[in-house]
Amino acid sequence: MIAIAFPSPPPTTAELETLRQEVRAFLAAELAHLPPRERVRSWMGFDASFSRKLGQRGWIGMTWPKRYGGHERSALERYVVLEELLAAGAPVSAHWIADRQSGPLLLKYGTEEQRCEILPRITAGECFFCIGMSEPDAGSDLASVRTRATPVEGGYVVNGTKVWTTNAHLCHYMVLFCRTGVQEDRHAGFSQFLVDMKTPGITVRPIADLSGEHHFNEVVFQDVFLPRSALLGKEGDGWKQLMEELAFERSGPERFLSSFVAMVEAVRALRDAPSDAAQAAIGRMTAQLVVLRRLSRSVAGMLQRQEKPDLQASLVKDLGGVFEQEVADIIRSLVAVEPSLGAKDELSATLARLVMLAPSFSLRGGAREILRGIIARGLGLR
Amino acid sequence: MSEHLLKDTVSRLFEALVTKELIEAMEGGLWPREAWAQCEELGLPRVWVPESAGGYGVDPAEAMEVVRLVGQYAVPLPLVETMYANRLAAISGLAIEEGPTTFAPVHQRQLPAMRATSGGWHLRGALESVPWARWARHVIVLAQAPEEQRFYLARVPSHSLALEPGNNLAGEPRDTVRFDLVLPDTAVASLPEEFGWSQWEGAAAALRALQIAGALTQVLDLSVQYANERVQFGRPLGKFQAVQQNLAVLAGWVVTATAAADIGAEALIEGPTLLPIAVAKARTSEAAGSAAAIAHQVHGAMGFTREHRLHTFTRRLWSWRDEFGNEGYWHRQLGRLTFAAGADGWWPMVTATPYVKAQIA
Numbered sequence: 001m002i003a004i005a006f007p008s009p010p011p012t013t014a015e016l017e018t019l020r021q022e023v024r025a026f027l028a029a030e031l032a033h034l035p036p037r038e039r040v041r042s043w044m045g046f047d048a049s050f051s052r053k054l055g056q057r058g059w060i061g062m063t064w065p066k067r068y069g070g071h072e073r074s075a076l077e078r079y080v081v082l083e084e085l086l087a088a089g090a091p092v093s094a095h096w097i098a099d100r101q102s103g104p105l106l107l108k109y110g111t112e113e114q115r116c117e118i119l120p121r122i123t124a125g126e127c128f129f130c131i132g133m134s135e136p137d138a139g140s141d142l143a144s145v146r147t148r149a150t151p152v153e154g155g156y157v158v159n160g161t162k163v164w165t166t167n168a169h170l171c172h173y174m175v176l177f178c179r180t181g182v183q184e185d186r187h188a189g190f191s192q193f194l195v196d197m198k199t200p201g202i203t204v205r206p207i208a209d210l211s212g213e214h215h216f217n218e219v220v221f222q223d224v225f226l227p228r229s230a231l232l233g234k235e236g237d238g239w240k241q242l243m244e245e246l247a248f249e250r251s252g253p254e255r256f257l258s259s260f261v262a263m264v265e266a267v268r269a270l271r272d273a274p275s276d277a278a279q280a281a282i283g284r285m286t287a288q289l290v291v292l293r294r295l296s297r298s299v300a301g302m303l304q305r306q307e308k309p310d311l312q313a314s315l316v317k318d319l320g321g322v323f324e325q326e327v328a329d330i331i332r333s334l335v336a337v338e339p340s341l342g343a344k345d346e347l348s349a350t351l352a353r354l355v356m357l358a359p360s361f362s363l364r365g366g367a368r369e370i371l372r373g374i375i376a377r378g379l380g381l382r
Numbered sequence: 383m384s385e386h387l388l389k390d391t392v393s394r395l396f397e398a399l400v401t402k403e404l405i406e407a408m409e410g411g412l413w414p415r416e417a418w419a420q421c422e423e424l425g426l427p428r429v430w431v432p433e434s435a436g437g438y439g440v441d442p443a444e445a446m447e448v449v450r451l452v453g454q455y456a457v458p459l460p461l462v463e464t465m466y467a468n469r470l471a472a473i474s475g476l477a478i479e480e481g482p483t484t485f486a487p488v489h490q491r492q493l494p495a496m497r498a499t500s501g502g503w504h505l506r507g508a509l510e511s512v513p514w515a516r517w518a519r520h521v522i523v524l525a526q527a528p529e530e531q532r533f534y535l536a537r538v539p540s541h542s543l544a545l546e547p548g549n550n551l552a553g554e555p556r557d558t559v560r561f562d563l564v565l566p567d568t569a570v571a572s573l574p575e576e577f578g579w580s581q582w583e584g585a586a587a588a589l590r591a592l593q594i595a596g597a598l599t600q601v602l603d604l605s606v607q608y609a610n611e612r613v614q615f616g617r618p619l620g621k622f623q624a625v626q627q628n629l630a631v632l633a634g635w636v637v638t639a640t641a642a643a644d645i646g647a648e649a650l651i652e653g654p655t656l657l658p659i660a661v662a663k664a665r666t667s668e669a670a671g672s673a674a675a676i677a678h679q680v681h682g683a684m685g686f687t688r689e690h691r692l693h694t695f696t697r698r699l700w701s702w703r704d705e706f707g708n709e710g711y712w713h714r715q716l717g718r719l720t721f722a723a724g725a726d727g728w729w730p731m732v733t734a735t736p737y738v739k740a741q742i743a
Contacts, residue, residue, distance in 0.1 A: 002603050004637055008644065020733065087729040260729070268725035279717025284709070286716045287642070287664040289732050290657070294641050319634050372630035373623070379606050379633055381620035 002379060006312060009297035010304075016080050023084040026057060031088055037341075037349035039089025040261040043254050044215060044357065046167060047091035048128075054085075054092075055125025060099050064107060069120030075304035079297060083253040089261035093167060093215075098122045101248045102129035102175050106194070109233030109241060114194055118173070130168045132176035132195065132219065133242070136161055140370045142242065143186045147178040147221060149193060155227040156180070156193070158201075161220050168204045168217035171197055176221075177242055180235050190238030193230045200224070211341075211356040243310065249365050251299035251313035256292040256320030258361055259327035262354045265347045266331045278334045285330070288323050295319070311378035314371040321362040328355050388429075388440065389447045395424060396455035405694055408458035409553030413517045418459055418482060427464045428478065435472035446647040449589050453596025453702075456694045458554070460484055460514035462589050467522040474535045474571035481519035485586070486512040486559065488706070490579055496525040496534055496570070503570045505536055506562040511705075515557035516545055524582050533578055537569045550701035552694075580656060587663040587706035588646035594666040594702050595643035597695045598636045598673050604692055605632060605677045608685075625680060632676040639669035657719060657731070664712035667703035674699050 030053065031039070038045065054060055062078040064070025085092050103122050106115055121127035138144040147160025160178060168174065174195045181189015197204070201224035207216040233241050263285055270278045295316050302309040331337075331351060339352035362368040376382060399417050408414055421427070430445035431437030449462050460482045467483040470476075487493055487509040494507030505525060515521060521543065523536045538561055546558040606629060609620035619625045646662025649655055674696040678685050685692040703709070723731040 001599065002606060002633075004633065006637060006641055008648075083733070264725045264728060267720065267728060271721060271724065274717065274721050276714065279721065280710055280713040281717070282720050283660075283713035283716030283718070284664065284668075286657075286720050286728070286732065287661045287713065290645065290661045291638055291642050291665050293732065294645060295637065298641075315634055315637050318630070319638060322634075369623075369627065372627045375630035375633050376620075376626035379602075379629060381606065381609060381626050381629060 004311060004315065004378070006295055006298040007301060009294060010076055010301050012076075016076060019077055020080050020084060023059070023081055024088075027084065027088045027090060031090060034089070034091070035349075036089070036261050036265050036346050037353060038091075040259075040350045040353045041091065041093075041357070042086060042089055042258045042261065043092050043096050044166075045089070045091030046093040046170060046215070048094045048125075048170075050091050051094040051125040051128075053125070054095065055123055058123075060095050060125050061103055061119065061123035064103065064119060064123065068107070068115050069123035071123075075300055076297075079253065079300045083257065083293070086253050086257040087260055094128050094170070095122065095125050096254075097131060097166075097171075098127065098129040098173075100252065101131075101245045102173070104248060105175060105192070105232065105241065105245055108244075109192070109237075110194070111229065113229065114232070118194075121172075127173065128167065128171040130165050130171040130174045130197075130219075132162045132165060132174040132178075134162065134164045136163055139164075140367045142177070143239075145178060145190070147176070149176075149178050149180050149191065149226065151180070152225070155225060155230065158193070158195075158221040158224040158226060161218060163207070163216070163218050165204075165217045165219045166215050168197065168219050169206065169214075173197060174219070175232065175245075177238055180238070187239040189236060190242070191235045192232040192238045192241055193226055194232050195224075195226065195230060199226070209356075210359075211353075244308075246366065247303065247308065247310050247313045250317040250371075251296055251303070251309065253293070253296055255317045255365075256289070256296065256323055259324045259354055259358070260289075262331060262347075262350050263327055265350045266335060269335050269337075269347045275334075281330050281334055285327070292316070292320055292323060311375065314366070314374040314378075317366060318368060318371045318375065321368060324361045325358050328358055388444045389451070391424065392426070392448055392451050393455075395420065396451055396457055400455045400457055402691065402694075405456060405458045409549075414458055417457075421459060421461060422480075426461055427483075428468055430465045430469045431472045431478060436478050437472070442651045443647070446592060446650065449592040449647075450596040450643070453593030453598075453698070454600050456552075456597065456600075456698055460518060462593060463513050463518070466585065466589060467520070470522055470535055471537065471571075473577070474573050476522075476535060476537055476571045477568070479520055479537070482514065482517055483520045483522060484512060484514050484518040485522045485524070486515070487524065488512065488586075490583070493579065494523060494525045496527050496536065498527070499564065502564045502566050503534075503536065504564050505538070508558065508560045510558045511548065511550075511556040512559050514555045515540070515543070515559050516547055516555050521559065524579075531578075532575060533573045533582075535571050535573060536565055538563070538565070550705070552697040552701050554698070554701065583706055584656065584659040585650055587712070588643075588650045588659050590702045590706050591639075591643045591646045591659075591662040591666040594670050594699060595636075595639045597698050597702070598639050598666075598669060601673055601677045601692070601695050601699070602629075602632055602636045604695070605629060605680045608681055612682075612684075619680065628676050628680060632673050632680075635669040635673040635676075639666045639673070642666050642669070656715065660712040660715045660719075663707055664709045664716065667707075667709040667712070670699035670703035 058071045059081045061070045062073040149156035149158045176193040176195045180191040201222045203220040205218045206214045299309050341352045343349045428437050429440050433439035463484040467485045488511045492509050497504045521538045525534050544560040548556045550556045612619045642662045642665035645658045649658035
């Protein structure tokens, strides 16, 4: 029997629900003036001052040790905070990557010096990270990465180009994935580095997305000297570390809640006289939300127990991406509304942003075809 | 260990018991007497009956696993129906009788009326699509007395029924039964006040959801196995990316259905509430059709034959998805709950624990 285990997620508790209410009250106050057309950016919305406030509340780096500025809370408490932020459409982009993957990577593979210097600044909501994985010739195929760190006296010299680097122009650090090995095995000879974005030789150039917005960048490394202390983990272990990082990246609630703000606005628009078709379509979304949330919480439980749910994480991201991308068309089938970013009508503006963001939902964090390839391998095909 | 003991034992029994021949014989009109006897010997009909009412003290979560296995092995017996009927009898205080038992009605519009008369309880009805009625010794009938909110259960012996046979797509009996009779007090019991049509239907829907999830795991298994064995253009089908991508989508449906059925099963154990049960049946019913379509595509013409086993599961899926409410029915129920919660109450409803209790409109 093929068994893809999704154990029952840990049950909620009174403490978790109290925390949930605290987060809701905080968000109701903090986001009162942020309209749905802005909230619909979901975790692409950047607001450094909002991230600082979250840091002050103790809601960044929640599970990390106190000696690094963390709060030693459980993965489930963190999950509650994350899903509440996403459901409300809070602008969390500034600290999201650091909290989700760069911080945990530093905790696991960083030196004591790296941890002490950087983690407390992340939890304060003052230090932001970007991901240095993709390159012009290496998108889904990360084994084709060509950026290279060449060992020199006292450290390394890096040359190469990274692309699609979200918020590179606003971040303090990048976790760089590049080649260090002589032996060019497909998965050997990679390493990860902690790169201060102010290091001389780094050039950040904007890449506008299809709607003209600037969040992506191209990051060029030209003879960038990195001290030996910038190495993250072991030289040559980069691929293994990267795979672990991706499990954190793929299963969280941001993989099925990206369109939730638009869904809420659709219900608001339909509430006075919902047709039978509207009841069925919105009811179906409720069913999808409840099931995806269970699957995602199940993976959170596995990560908490130090298991390696790579296959499950890929399934959650694939299923979540399909759901998030359907939303705009379902809303269009129920409400006659023409999308326009500048519209007075809130649903029109919200839908406009969603339609133009949606193609990224099945690209970022692993393209749909790649995820399905991972799932197929997990089934015993290939 | 012990928590999987029953599941393992039952899996082994079904594995040995349920052959292609047994399923064919049932569809041909033969009652699988020996298979039933072996299930009875293992105590499966009473596996969901509380110990206080004559059960064996089995954890209800294990009973739910038995239901899933009935789907996974396409067991051609009214096991789930008997488990549920006996459970209902136990809740209401009716004596639990031996032998295959079923329950009716399936459709709310056919809910029969019951009247107290000087000679006993008068019950009259014509109930369609009653599962396995022709081979059941008793039918547990849900009825309502006029002028009363409360529901009653009646045990109707099958010899007092007029029966008109019918089948679902998988050849499982779905018969019409007619009765007009007077029952003694010992055959009638009132249900707890909070038990009404939505609980009756909801529990049945959650059970079918588990059967669907079980059958889907088998469909995935068969499809992966076939893709790895069948060679075309010089390599196994499973080597083709187009086929791999389809099978990954199939796995997604199976995972969805399994999680949804788990949500329903937990709700059944905690006491049936509308939201999780609606989610369970809605998602499994949608998964049933989508997954069956992919499985057939992967199996090609071979899977379209009577010879291959795939249809044993897909015909059940195409039947079960419409029994006790299809996805459209449950989506509308969920839509009503969602609009009642409102735009800003939607997320709190999704995260609410325990789940909102609400009556079906």
